[in-house]
Amino acid sequence: MVKLKRKAERIRYPALCQIAVSSYPLPISIFIRDLSFSGLGLESSKPLRKGEIVNLSIFLPFSRKFLTSKAKVVRCEKGLATYIVGLKFIGMKLKEKFRLWKEMHWLQRNIEDLVSSYSHLVSPETERLMDLMEEEVEAIYRVKEGESYHPRAKRVKYPVVVRIGLAHLPFPISGFLQDISLTGLGMRTKYSLPLNEVVNLSFFLPISRSFLNVKGIVARCEKTDGEWICGLKFTNLDEGTKFIIWREVEKMEL
DSSP: OOOOOSSOOOEEOOOEEEEEOTTSSSOEEEEEEEEOSSEEEEEESSOOOTTOEEEEEEEETTTTEEEEEEEEEEEEEEOSSSEEEEEEEESOOHHHHHHHHHHHHHHHHHHHHHHHOGGGSOOHHHHHHHHHHHHTOOOOOOOOSSOOOOSSOOOEEEEEEEEEEOTTOSSOEEEEEEEEOSSEEEEEESSOOOTTOEEEEEEEETTTTEEEEEEEEEEEEEEETTEEEEEEEEESOOHHHHHHHHHHHHHOOO
């Protein structure tokens, strides 16, 4: 039986994560300073309120999957140019703790190669998508009453950033999600996605204010005006996840 240490070593892990806070309608992207089994340190351009509970999404480079968790802001101090923030994981399931434990051990052995890899750098296209999300997108949500569950939910516009984990890249790429339905989503990105490849997806749900991690198959990828327009079909969704997506689609109008 593997024993999980409560106090794991803190590891430098310079990557982006996404955090949903109560003061902003859409998630914000923040650089990770370091990662441990109990929490993580961040560098944020905006202050986070001490004691606030946030939802976050982190890409795990070993498994090429996304980890979502709730965390509590335990520290927020003004640095020279940014705010230094400390988060503590809360309510993490045992399965997720074991995944994180495996990632920590892998990072201890491979962090130098990972950091020196060109793939981890944030591209100008990704920065542009983040700026567009934070400055130009205003989400207006309207709750519809009296709706009943139907397996064929309509497709609605849904302009938020989606992160994509590919098998051959140690860090996720970003795209701009255009629409979503119960069966799949449409997105645009600066990167070409191989047809029929199974990828890991992570995106924000505005109604439940949480992140959803799902698998998708690239069904379409066409170049238009310098960008790639892609269609992905969800795969292996359980009934609980289907209901979560249906609830978001039915209750949201942008």
